[in-house]
Amino acid sequence: DAGVIQSPRHEVTEMGQEVTLRCKPISGHDYLFWYRQTMMRGLELLIYFNNNVPIDDSGMPEDRFSAKMPNASFSTLKIQPSEPRDSAVYFCASSLRQLNQPQHFGDGTRLSIL
Amino acid sequence: AQKVTQAQTEISVVEKEDVTLDCVYETRDTTYYLFWYKQPPSGELVFLIRRNSFDEQNEISGRYSWNFQKSTSSFNFTITASQVVDSAVYFCALRSAGNNRKLIWGLGTSLAVNP
Numbered sequence: 001d002a003g004v005i006q007s008p009r010h011e012v013t014e015m016g017q018e019v020t021l022r023c024k025p026i027s028g029h030d031y032l033f034w035y036r037q038t039m040m041r042g043l044e045l046l047i048y049f050n051n052n053v054p055i056d057d058s059g060m061p062e063d064r065f066s067a068k069m070p071n072a073s074f075s076t077l078k079i080q081p082s083e084p085r086d087s088a089v090y091f092c093a094s095s096l097r098q099l100n101q102p103q104h105f106g107d108g109t110r111l112s113i114l
Numbered sequence: 115a116q117k118v119t120q121a122q123t124e125i126s127v128v129e130k131e132d133v134t135l136d137c138v139y140e141t142r143d144t145t146y147y148l149f150w151y152k153q154p155p156s157g158e159l160v161f162l163i164r165r166n167s168f169d170e171q172n173e174i175s176g177r178y179s180w181n182f183q184k185s186t187s188s189f190n191f192t193i194t195a196s197q198v199v200d201s202a203v204y205f206c207a208l209r210s211a212g213n214n215r216k217l218i219w220g221l222g223t224s225l226a227v228n229p
Binding site for chain 2: 050055093100104105107108110
């Protein structure tokens with residue numbers, strides 16, 4: 001079975017540019033999560049969706065960040081305008097709806113803002 | 115408050131040694147779930163195991179074993195006869211029934227297995 005698919009794997013762009021990260025969750029999973037991982041802060045939950053509806057976006061750093069899930073098989077995380085401090089690895093994860101189900105992660109997008 | 119503590123930041127062992135990674139958690143909920151994840155140098159996060167709060171049975175999977183003890187709020191992970199391929203960062207995480215879907219993550223333990 002296909003796992004969570006993220007694209008691109010690597011992104012290098014200049015400060016001020018718009019960045020769009022993409023995620024395809026595992027088919028049949030009800031929940032989708034976006035995380036950011038840095039050396040300083042570790043793993044941070046940015047936002048999560050249930051059945052395409054955003055449930056908790058309290059981890060989104062600021063208005064420059066936005067996330068959408070237009071359908072059950074696709075989500076985007078957008079940063080506009082990007083800043084060097086946004087450089088991190090961004091992970092998407094999905095899970096089934098039962099509380100005891102683990103989150104399954106994509107391979108991540110390594111983002112570098114110059 | 116809910117919290118996961120992985121007190122060991124870095125561990126270095128020689129191949130074939132046994133190693134235990136500690137995980138201590140805090141929660142007031144009576145129903146909760148504990149998870150271990152592995153992050154190898156390639157960067158992906160791999161789910162290893164889940165344990166429910168009402169199931170204290172320990173588990174063994176090959177060279178890996180997990181010891182869940184509610185009395186000490188610990189969920190420790192032991193690798194027997196470690197191998198270089200075990201080198202990774204290992205994360206322990208907690209989900210409580212009252213915390214929606216959020217996972218509370220430990221800061222991870224970086225394990226280096228040297229040949």
